[in-house]
Amino acid sequence: MKPTDKAKVTVLVTRPVPLDQLKKYASTKPLRRPLPRSNKP
Amino acid sequence: MPVEQQPPEVLALIIADHVHRDDSTGKFFILGTRASVGAAAFPFTCHSLTVYGSLVDGRGETLMRLRLIDADEAREPVLEFETTVNFLDPTEEVEIVFRLIDLAFPEPGDYRLQLFAAGQFLRERRFLVIPLENPGNP
Numbered sequence: 001m002k003p004t005d006k007a008k009v010t011v012l013v014t015r016p017v018p019l020d021q022l023k024k025y026a027s028t029k030p031l032r033r034p035l036p037r038s039n040k041p
Numbered sequence: 042m043p044v045e046q047q048p049p050e051v052l053a054l055i056i057a058d059h060v061h062r063d064d065s066t067g068k069f070f071i072l073g074t075r076a077s078v079g080a081a082a083f084p085f086t087c088h089s090l091t092v093y094g095s096l097v098d099g100r101g102e103t104l105m106r107l108r109l110i111d112a113d114e115a116r117e118p119v120l121e122f123e124t125t126v127n128f129l130d131p132t133e134e135v136e137i138v139f140r141l142i143d144l145a146f147p148e149p150g151d152y153r154l155q156l157f158a159a160g161q162f163l164r165e166r167r168f169l170v171i172p173l174e175n176p177g178n179p
Binding site for chain 1: 050060062067068069097098107120121122124126129130132133134135136137138139140141142143144
């Protein structure tokens, strides 16, 4: 990593749903995913 | 043998002029989505750009890496940055905003914004740097 890059970036992180509400209401059923796409141009 | 950490899944990766966080609700407001930027001259310095990401299915302390490179990786990266995000639960959606300043683009062309986590590639999107044809005109 270039040493200057840390000075160029500010990071903000949020958690829209509190953990206790997740534990209470979120199902552990996994989210569906699309099939992988090929990487052909 | 160390167990490979499962990286989070990317639900959204958006480039914008600005992302505002409302202090009372904690909500992010994405302003001015973009996939390109116009430049009057080169090298061009983009003074402000913001990246919004929404991630899910992460586990524990996870090293995230953001890169902005030219598509052919012929030159040094415009940006390389690492930070750690703690995923408390796999069902948790974590929103992360990177505010970038003073990005130096040496020439016009196709650049790529890449996001990695736990040492694995997650997502890439295109960001075009386009010369303005009439930079004097508003």
